[in-house]
Structure formats: structure tokens, C-alpha cells
Amino acid sequence: MNSRINKLHNLMQEQGLDALFIQSYENRRYFSGFSGSNGYLLITSGYCGLITDQRYTEQAKEQAPDFEIITHGIDPFVTIQSVFQDKEISTIGFESESLSFHLFNKIKSLIQKCEWVPLTTELLKIRRIKDDEEIKVIRKSIAISDQAFKDLIPLIKPGMSEREIAVELEYLMGKHGHDGPAFGTIVAADIRAALPHAVPSNNQVKENHFLLIDYGVKYQGYMSDMTRTLWIGNPNEELKGYYHLVHEALERAVEEVKPGMTGHDLDAVAREVFFREGLEGYSLRGLGHGVGLQIHENPRIVLQSEEVLEPGMVFTIEPGLYIPGKAGVRVEDVVLVTNNGCEVLTNTPRHIHI
Missing domain, CATH: 3.40.350.10 (Creatinase/prolidase N-terminal domain)
Incomplete structure (x- = not known):
């Protein structure tokens, strides 16, 4: 101290x-x-x-x-x-x-x-540079959320409502020992996933579409944050195309993280994937945010951010596409900046097929 x-x-x-x-x-x-x-x-x-x-x-x-x-x-x-x-x-x-x-x-x-x-x-x-004790607690917070999600997957079935899934997930998070949700759990099925911060509703999970879940836990004051977009059945080729682009954007951004680059530089790596396909207008204005005692803190990984990445920073990388009337796709991991790149702290598989 x-x-x-x-x-x-x-x-x-x-x-x-x-x-x-x-x-x-x-x-x-x-x-x-x-x-x-x-x-x-x-x-x-x-x-x-x-x-x-x-x-x-x-x-x-x-x-x-x-x-x-x-x-x-x-x-x-x-x-x-x-x-x-x-x-x-x-x-x-x-x-x-x-x-x-x-x-x-x-x-x-x-x-x-x-x-x-x-x-x-x-x-x-x-606060933006995390010390060893903070990183240890953040790892535990993420481990709790990973385990809760693993337990949730077998329970998800077509016909369940978004609210039912949110209740099940929050129960499982508590069962594994958190201090409470890090923020309001987001569960959005099919076209409602185009709402980036959709509040769970009575809308039901549908066959051959997506289910987006964004949630986090608080543990000893520190937050976790993760989003997964699940395949329910066999989505059509157009939907799969959006899905694969978002995953590509995440993977490229993770590969490019390094000390010395700015938040704007990293945002541009993922954004270029969407520009290439003419879909950048369906993405948000930022790629990620710091995570710690607050769910949104420094550094900001957004357009025009001149904040320089340094070892010890912990933040999300969460590219997404939000296409009204069709679909929403987001995938989000938490990373720790190291001396020569980054470590992905989130351990839940990125592709999950129900």
C-alpha cells in the first residue's frame, strides 16, 4: 500500500x-x-x-x-x-x-x-497499471465467470427466454463465490443482439440464430467482463459471415497488442477488418476499456485515444457488428499487456455451438 x-x-x-x-x-x-x-x-x-x-x-x-x-x-x-x-x-x-x-x-x-x-x-x-496482487484478484474474478459460463452452456435450449438465461447465469456466478454482478447481465437472442446493451426480455432463444451473452462478476472489488455470441443450431451463411468477421477482428487485435501503441492504434487494427467488408458503420466507436475496480476505467481503447499501452494494463478487446433487423455479434476477452505483447486472461472458448 x-x-x-x-x-x-x-x-x-x-x-x-x-x-x-x-x-x-x-x-x-x-x-x-x-x-x-x-x-x-x-x-x-x-x-x-x-x-x-x-x-x-x-x-x-x-x-x-x-x-x-x-x-x-x-x-x-x-x-x-x-x-x-x-x-x-x-x-x-x-x-x-x-x-x-x-x-x-x-x-x-x-x-x-x-x-x-x-x-x-x-x-x-x-490505477491503470495493475500490480501483482491486483492481477491475481482479476484472474480469480475471471475464473469465476468462466466456470459459471461453462456450467450454463448445458442448460441453454431453444425456447428459453433471455430473462431465464440471465437468472440462471447470475445464480451460477453467485454459486462460485462472487461479490455480485459487475454490471447488468446482457442476454439478447436473434435480432435483439443488434442492441449493444440489450436488457434481458421475454424474447425466446430461436433455432438457427445467435444468442449474445455479456456479463461479469465482481470479486474482492475487481471486475471481470466477457461476451460470447453462441450459435443455436445452424445459422445461415450471411449470419456466419458476420460472426467470422468479428472473430477475425478480435484475433488480429490480440495479436497486435504491444507496449508503446496507442488505444487508437489498436482500435484501428480491428476496425480495418470491418472497413474491408464495408461494414464499419455497424460497429461501435471503441474496441475496449480498462477493467479493475470499475468495469470501465483507463486505458480507453477507442478512436482518437492517444493513451499509450504499457505493461500491467488490463483491458477488454470486444469488437462487434450490430445490424438492425438482422443480427448482433460481439466477442470479448480481457487481456493483460506484457513486455512484448499480451496475455489473454479469459479462458472460455470463443466458439460455442448449442
Whole structure:
């Protein structure tokens, strides 16, 4: 944990800050280890404080041993104000994209001696390189989702509704030991798969068409994310053509991952497959996203992204084609950037035929 605090100290030095105020769940957990739902971090060059309520006092002591644990009463602002008053702080950075307008104005009115400096992506950029412990937990999260999907396959039959399949899958994910779904499970049969974020409905799985399933689990705070498009029976040649193009796009992108390229560069590798066939207009504007304590975080593998890939980054590669009235196809793996390429962390077979 000390290495993460050192990164904050470096950020403070670069930005000319005396302190950082952190309240978002993901950043609070990443920098302190505390997983409770309520808390605020105050970081200076020589101090680390965690303010929470009495529900979490003992948990915070256990999870955040490098921090002074301060328990607030009914009004947390009184405690926050007193903690600030004990410190020599002139400039303080805050999470401008997650701190609510109301909370910011309330704290600022109580602590008027400080200049409040808005931060945007600075903390996210620190989190984009995963350490060994994070990678270990992400592997476990993916293993749970792989096993749940393996158990689901024998249960899928034509005539089942999308909702039935989603319920079965979420039950199996829980059975294998997750903290909850990483996001709303997507199950879309036949032409409904052309909706990239389809909500499961009463629509039934049909013979000779596709079934798209996109889901993930949360394990010890870290997410997994996977999509598979299954063949149900024997889809026609047009549908198979879309399917094979998406798989080609994924395979080419995985082969081309390397440190030093940008998110835009990698997106272009997969996108070129669709341009070649005149189908690029049916794809989305991005190829993938970072995965960690949030289901969408840095790096962004999208058009015009100048973010440079580095060893230790973990992200999805998920090309897709979404053709209204005909079909939707997406296939998604999670990869880890290595020194000379990438490792595919997802272990579920890409082609599944029911």
C-alpha cells in the first residue's frame, strides 16, 4: 500500500498540492484498502487519515493499517472540519468528476482557508497499471465467470427466454463465490443482439440464430467482463459471415497488442477488418476499456485515444457488428499487456455451438 501512497505524494508534488481529499469508493479502496461504503481520505506529505462512521471503525482499522482512523458522529462535516483545522494546508486536490456539487460546496464553506484544485483523470491514471496482487484478484474474478459460463452452456435450449438465461447465469456466478454482478447481465437472442446493451426480455432463444451473452462478476472489488455470441443450431451463411468477421477482428487485435501503441492504434487494427467488408458503420466507436475496480476505467481503447499501452494494463478487446433487423455479434476477452505483447486472461472458448 505504501507504494500507492508514494504515487499520491508524487502527484501532489507535480501539481503543487499540500493535500488530497478522496471520497469515491474506487479510489478510496485503492489507496487505503478500506472497502466500506462510507469514508473520506485526507492525504498530506506526512499524514494519512480515513474518516468513516462507527459501522466501519473496526473494519477500517483492519483494512487500512497505514491510516489514522477517525470515527465521525451524525454530522460528518464537523469531524472533517476539525481534521482539516489540525493541518497546514493551503492547496488541496479533489475529485471534481465524482464529488457532488452539494458535498463540495458544503466542505468548501467549512474549510475556507484552502484553495481547492479540481482533479479529473489523475487518480485514474495511477490505477491503470495493475500490480501483482491486483492481477491475481482479476484472474480469480475471471475464473469465476468462466466456470459459471461453462456450467450454463448445458442448460441453454431453444425456447428459453433471455430473462431465464440471465437468472440462471447470475445464480451460477453467485454459486462460485462472487461479490455480485459487475454490471447488468446482457442476454439478447436473434435480432435483439443488434442492441449493444440489450436488457434481458421475454424474447425466446430461436433455432438457427445467435444468442449474445455479456456479463461479469465482481470479486474482492475487481471486475471481470466477457461476451460470447453462441450459435443455436445452424445459422445461415450471411449470419456466419458476420460472426467470422468479428472473430477475425478480435484475433488480429490480440495479436497486435504491444507496449508503446496507442488505444487508437489498436482500435484501428480491428476496425480495418470491418472497413474491408464495408461494414464499419455497424460497429461501435471503441474496441475496449480498462477493467479493475470499475468495469470501465483507463486505458480507453477507442478512436482518437492517444493513451499509450504499457505493461500491467488490463483491458477488454470486444469488437462487434450490430445490424438492425438482422443480427448482433460481439466477442470479448480481457487481456493483460506484457513486455512484448499480451496475455489473454479469459479462458472460455470463443466458439460455442448449442
